[in-house]
Amino acid sequence: MTLPIVAFGNPVLRKHAKDITPDYPDLKKFIDDMWETMYSSKGVGLAAPQVNKAIRLFVMDSKQIFENQDDEDRGKYDDEPGIRKVFINPEIIELSGNEWAYNEGCLSIPKIREDVYRPEAVLIEYLDSTFTLRKELYTGLTSRIIQHEYDHLEGKLFIDYLKPLRKKMLQGKINDISKGKVKVDYKMSFSK
Numbered sequence: 720m721t722l723p724i725v726a727f728g729n730p731v732l733r734k735h736a737k738d739i740t741p742d743y744p745d746l747k748k749f750i751d752d753m754w755e756t757m758y759s760s761k762g763v764g765l766a767a768p769q770v771n772k773a774i775r776l777f778v779m780d781s782k783q784i785f786e787n788q789d790d791e792d793r794g795k796y797d798d799e800p801g802i803r804k805v806f807i808n809p810e811i812i813e814l815s816g817n818e819w820a821y822n823e824g825c826l827s828i829p830k831i832r833e834d835v836y837r838p839e840a841v842l843i844e845y846l847d848s849t850f851t852l853r854k855e856l857y858t859g860l861t862s863r864i865i866q867h868e869y870d871h872l873e874g875k876l877f878i879d880y881l882k883p884l885r886k887k888m889l890q891g892k893i894n895d896i897s898k899g900k901v902k903v904d905y906k907m908s909f910s911k
Contacts (some may be wrong), residue, residue: 722756722770723908728897736775736872738808760905766871777868781861798859809845814838
């Protein structure tokens with residue numbers, strides 16, 4: 720089932736999400752719904768707060784980026800061909816490497832894309848969909864998506880990384896999104 724994605728302005732996007740246990744109600748169905756929602760909205764990552772659940776869970780698929788890239792971009796990133804994974808109760812252990820810019824967007828803040836600087840590598844500990852503990856190092860676009868989705872679990876959004884002047888210039892568009900004055904081709908939920 721495709722879930723509505725909450726728009727900027729919903730308080731759940733600013734909450735620090737809570738850990739879950741294997742007995743979380745209908746967890747498998749929820750994860751399946753998150754995959755369906757992410758793909759139907761043409762995203763590469765989706766965090767539970769974006770579908771109105773303040774829990775520490777996100778899904779991501781960086782393989783899509785590499786499958787859809789132009790020939791001249793092939794081999795540009797060292798994490799090619801990407802990964803498709805579920806991250807439950809993740810904790811970033813370490814961020815490392817040089818910060819680099821990439822033009823990011825967010826399903827909860829549609830129609831706005833901005834360059835965001837993030838470190839090249841992330842060491843993350845998490846539970847997979849079978850609740851097996853994993854500790855892995857990711858780089859490139861995969862690392863960036865993980866950092867972006869992880870921020871959602873911390874109540875942080877990509878626009879928080881923007882310089883104050885740039886954020887001020889975007890404020891009208893951001894306000895319109897929170898009021899539902901944006902057209903997208905996926906289901907969204909707007910705060911009243």
